[in-house]
Amino acid sequence: MVINKNQAVMAVIILLLSLVVGATQLANDGLFLRLLLGLSLGFALVKGSIGFAGSINRAYRRGSTQLLQTLMFMFVVTAVINAGLLLNSDSQHYDLWINPINAGLLIGGIMFGAGMSLSSCCATGVMVEFVSDVPRAATTLLFFGAGVFFGFPLQSSQSWITDSWFSSASYQGKGVFLPDLFAGTPLNGYFMSILLTLFFALIVVVIAKKYENYRRRNGSYLGVSGEIERQNLQRQSNQDGAEKPFRLFSRETYQNWFANLWQMRSTALVIAVIFGIMMASTGSGWGASTPFGIWFAKGLMLFGVELNTITEISQRPAAMFTTPFFEHGVSVQNFAIALGTLIAVLFMGKFKFSFAINHSAKQFALFALGGLLMGLGTRFANGCNVGALFTPIANFSLSGWVYLLVLIGGAIAGNRFQQAVMK
Secondary structure, three states, rough: OOOHHHHHHHHHHHHHHHHHHHHOOOOOHHHHHHHHHHHHHHHHHHHHOHHHHHHHHHHHHOOOOOOOHHHHHHHHHHHHHHHHHOOOOHHHHHEEOOOOHHHHHHHHHHHHHHHHHHHHOOOOHHHOOOOOOOOHHHHHHHHHHHHHHHHHHHHHOOHHHHOOOOOOOOOOOOOOOOHHHHOOOOHHHHHHHHHHHHHHHHHHHHHHHHHHHHHHOOOOOOHHHHHHHHHHHHHHHHHHOOOOOOOOOOHHHEEEEEEOOHHHHHHHHHHHHHHHHHHHHOOEOOOOHHHHHHHHHHHHHHHOOOHHHHHHHHHOOHHHHOHHHHHHHHHHHHHHHHHHHHHHHOOOOOOOOOOOOOHHHHHHHHHHHHHOOOOHHHHHOOOOOHHHHHHHHHHHHHHHHHHHHHOOOOOOOHHHHHHHHOO
16 A cells, blocks of 8 residues: 555644644643544544444445454444443532433434435534545535524423433433342343343344355345445455564554554444543543534624624523633534544545535435435434434433334435435
């Protein structure tokens, strides 16, 4: 593999500038930590070619469930890490995402699943896509932000979104915290909660494997180019490893760590560790979608909409929309995810930034619809694929597994709708 030295140098420059500017210009250490977390997440997502939307879209469109199976592995590992953090602590000292199980979760999950199939990305994914497909990412982000913004008042006022049909002792009326269901069992219920999380994940993996085998048997399995490339790289690496001794400062080490794709399992472990650091240092899990509504509101104010109008529509405090961009922690983190993505792509020598419009009007309409569905869906389900799926499962909220079921259903419906429209 030929190393693009110019892009590698550019990656180092951007990384160093990000760290220096962040360390000296961000208002506090908490914001700098968000910068580091975002850079790490963006880098890892690209290196592992991992995306939450892709887990369902790849299965439906290509027949491959490798990514879906990897996500189950990541969920279990992250849950184990979280259990270690929570075991000897009061769970109430953390901002755990124990989301309600209600009509909002079901409707929002279906909407988000459909939307991510139309836009081929999710909340985090749209930041990643800005490096490779600006027109699609920008269209999706604009309408995603609109959906979040106009969904704010519903999220805070509608009982079908705020109240839970089921709840447990620690979160009465809020949701089901799995350790509550196993009170009196070893490790304060966390051991049994981990086993239940593993059980749910294994069910998904078994179904995924059977589905992929079915696609292979009937000839509809197409595979994913990135997964095939990764397998070839691993095979080549194993052959080279048997012939050459490891050297830290070598071309081969650079290729394995920076220029080549990582194995998905390795990436899942990296993301699980990042999530654990986030929980330990901020007291909360990974969220991504709310800032999009804030950014949309800021855009409206740039075009002359008054702050009072913004607060009346959203039913949110003025401070939410007047806080400077780089003083809002999750906004910094989302921005850093895009930077981390750019750095990873440059290290791999695959950066080709372009504003070229390669999509039809019909495709742009689907991107817009997908963004709007995802934005509104996050308000109904109280989160996106990280806020309603990954973080709740890692925090032992039963809602995450319910969300996964309806998300898959929505994604299948969205893919079928897209096929019908694009015929």
